[in-house]
Amino acid sequence: MLTITGNPSKYCDGVSRRSFMKIGAFAFGAAQFNLADVLRAESAAPGKSLGSSSHKSVINIFLGGGPPHQDMWEIKTDAPVDIKGEFKPISTKVPGIQIGECFPKIAASADKFAFLRAVVGARGGHDGVQCTTGMDESAFKNMGGWPSMGSILSKVYGPVDPSVPPFVGLAAKTAHMPWSDCGKPGFLGSAYAAFRPEGDGLSDMKLSGINQNQLGDRKQLLASFDQMRRNIDSNGGIRGADAATERALGVLTSSRLLEALDLSTEPDKVRSRYGDGKPYKFQYDGAPTVNDQLLMARRLVEAGVRCVTLSYGRWDSHGKNFDLVRDHGTKLDQGLTALVEDLEVRGMLADTTVIAWGEFGRTPRINKEAGRDHWPQVSCAILAGGNLKTGQAIGSTNRLGEYAVSGAVSFPDVFATLYQSMGIDPYNVTFADPAGRPQHLSEGKAIRDLV
Numbered sequence: 001m002l003t004i005t006g007n008p009s010k011y012c013d014g015v016s017r018r019s020f021m022k023i024g025a026f027a028f029g030a031a032q033f034n035l036a037d038v039l040r041a042e043s044a045a046p047g048k049s050l051g052s053s054s055h056k057s058v059i060n061i062f063l064g065g066g067p068p069h070q071d072m073w074e075i076k077t078d079a080p081v082d083i084k085g086e087f088k089p090i091s092t093k094v095p096g097i098q099i100g101e102c103f104p105k106i107a108a109s110a111d112k113f114a115f116l117r118a119v120v121g122a123r124g125g126h127d128g129v130q131c132t133t134g135m136d137e138s139a140f141k142n143m144g145g146w147p148s149m150g151s152i153l154s155k156v157y158g159p160v161d162p163s164v165p166p167f168v169g170l171a172a173k174t175a176h177m178p179w180s181d182c183g184k185p186g187f188l189g190s191a192y193a194a195f196r197p198e199g200d201g202l203s204d205m206k207l208s209g210i211n212q213n214q215l216g217d218r219k220q221l222l223a224s225f226d227q228m229r230r231n232i233d234s235n236g237g238i239r240g241a242d243a244a245t246e247r248a249l250g251v252l253t254s255s256r257l258l259e260a261l262d263l264s265t266e267p268d269k270v271r272s273r274y275g276d277g278k279p280y281k282f283q284y285d286g287a288p289t290v291n292d293q294l295l296m297a298r299r300l301v302e303a304g305v306r307c308v309t310l311s312y313g314r315w316d317s318h319g320k321n322f323d324l325v326r327d328h329g330t331k332l333d334q335g336l337t338a339l340v341e342d343l344e345v346r347g348m349l350a351d352t353t354v355i356a357w358g359e360f361g362r363t364p365r366i367n368k369e370a371g372r373d374h375w376p377q378v379s380c381a382i383l384a385g386g387n388l389k390t391g392q393a394i395g396s397t398n399r400l401g402e403y404a405v406s407g408a409v410s411f412p413d414v415f416a417t418l419y420q421s422m423g424i425d426p427y428n429v430t431f432a433d434p435a436g437r438p439q440h441l442s443e444g445k446a447i448r449d450l451v
Contacts, residue, residue: 063358149419166306313331
């Protein structure tokens with residue numbers, strides 16, 4: 001952070017130079033950074049913006065806790081009752097594909113979705129690391145860890161608009177903290193961390209009473225440093241700091257960003273289609289069912305964000321699994337279909353890839369608490385948009401839902417597919433690790449049936 005010593009003088013609006021320099025303290029990743037510091041780091045980072053500037057985006061919805069694959073996208077009608085559970089399959093718009101009865105809206109628009117019924121390779125951790133990076137948490141751990149997709153996209157593509165962060169994490173704070181991890185920058189460093197609008201820094205800014213009007217003429221404010229610059233800087237260092245600070249204020253005062261975060265400007269009819277996911281049930285130590293964040297994700301993508309991540313619900317159904325799925329599933333059914341329809345109507349669906357998935361699946365056998373326990377052997381995902389070949393179900397498990405018998409795909413395979421849907425060649429585009437070695441975006445292969 002640029003520090004100004006001595007007694008802080010005041011501008012005409014009562015905002016001190018010191019306050020002016022500190023109001024950009026948003027939360028980036030797991031640490032608190034001054035926004036100007038982060039932007040300076042980004043501008044100094046080698047090899048930034050390696051790809052094209054076309055606006056492709058991804059909305060990554062993390063179903064934290066492990067959603068039950070056999071109660072959602074592949075109902076086991078031929079299994080014993082203590083395995084297949086309470087739900088019946090319903091037919092979808094696509095002949096031959098059936099899904100769980102809690103998802104009638106998705107069923108009615110199944111041609112817009114692809115169902116992955118055999119995602120394998122979960123390591124069993126109660127976190128979203130594999131869903132944000134496509135890699136095990138041990139990958140490059142001695143170098144800071146493998147970067148999340150949002151961080152990689154920030155590096156490869158850069159921002160669409162200098163005043164709009166390319167990577168935004170909407171994940172609400174959870175008591176079990178790994179469920180609110182929106183994706184870490186890993187060895188890329190803080191320059192590529194997620195912008196979190198619900199971070200402590202935003203709360204501090206709101207409490208300070210500083211608003212957009214007070215900062216309207218930021219060029220004039222920055223110009224007040226000219227005398228200091230002439231006196232103590234002859235090599236342009238302070239000019240560089242001023243430029244980064246101006247960009248930080250650009251983010252803070254950007255009408256595009258602030259409007260995207262303000263759902264009150266959205267028509268009531270649109271908001272009602274998404275719903276708000278309330279009342280929040282089965283939340284405990286996890287995330288709420290934030291349908292309003294699905295709407296916010298669309299608005300952020302529209303404003304120029306490359307990657308939006310959020311955590312939706314708490315799917316750790318060791319007890320009352322079927323009550324939980326009725327609640328969470330019905331709300332997800334409403335919000336996810338509204339999001340996909342909204343993107344399509346606005347002409348954004350081909351350029352926006354949507355995925356919803358969790359860290360693992362759940363046991364075939366129902367326990368004595370009417371719940372399902374952890375089952376890393378197989379899990380599921382649902383995708384839409386991104387010019388993917390939707391209207392299909394890929395993969396299957398055996399009669400009891402225990403393991404994949406066809407069409408198995410790994411987390412790295414899904415990530416290779418996501419990158420390719422965003423116009424990035426996952427096999428030829430590389431970026432350097434801290435040792436200077438080129439690294440491919442994913443060690444998997446794009447799912448042929450999708451791309």
